[in-house]
Amino acid sequence: xxxxxxxxxxxxxxxxxxxxxxxxxxxxxxxxxxxxxxxxxxxxxxxxxxxxxxxxxxxxxxxxxxxxxxxxxxxxxxxxxxxxxxxxxxxxxxxxxxxxxxxxxxxxxxxxxxxxxxxxxxxxxxx
Numbered sequence: 001x002x003x004x005x006x007x008x009x010x011x012x013x014x015x016x017x018x019x020x021x022x023x024x025x026x027x028x029x030x031x032x033x034x035x036x037x038x039x040x041x042x043x044x045x046x047x048x049x050x051x052x053x054x055x056x057x058x059x060x061x062x063x064x065x066x067x068x069x070x071x072x073x074x075x076x077x078x079x080x081x082x083x084x085x086x087x088x089x090x091x092x093x094x095x096x097x098x099x100x101x102x103x104x105x106x107x108x109x110x111x112x113x114x115x116x117x118x119x120x121x122x123x124x125x126x127x
Contacts, residue, residue: 024111027079027089028072028098035067041091042071050078054107061107071095072102076109 029038046052054061055070063069075095082088089095103109 024099024101025084026098026100026102026109026111027075027095028102029068029075030094030096033071033094037092037094038067038071041094042067042074045071045074045078045091048078049081050074051081052077073107073109076102080110 033041052070052074053059055073056062061069061073071091071094075089075091079089079095089097101109101111
């Protein structure tokens with residue numbers, strides 16, 4: 001009985017995780033956002049917990065060296081670290097949700113919170 005219950009719970013967890021990943025979203029800049037507003041929002045995101053190391057001069061996402069590219073990366077990082085919570089992709093109206101992966105070259109924009117990647121990596125060992 002315990003094995004059946006365990007497998008049922010396992011199946012539910014995998015379905016929930018798959019649906020979360022299948023509906024991947026990213027937080028990126030709005031094309032009409034002003035440079036000044038983007039800079040203020042970028043400063044906020046980096047100061048409030050976004051991983052901004054990849055947009056530093058030695059980072060994989062430094063190029064192109066534009067405020068739009070850097071802000072998009074930082075906005076997405078903040079959004080992911082907040083587990084894609086409602087309102088975590090606004091930045092005073094300078095950001096929007098995208099359904100197309102903005103990753104390019106060696107610059108990868110994560111599409112799901114870290115815990116999902118961890119669970120998907122280790123979950124098969126518990127089934």
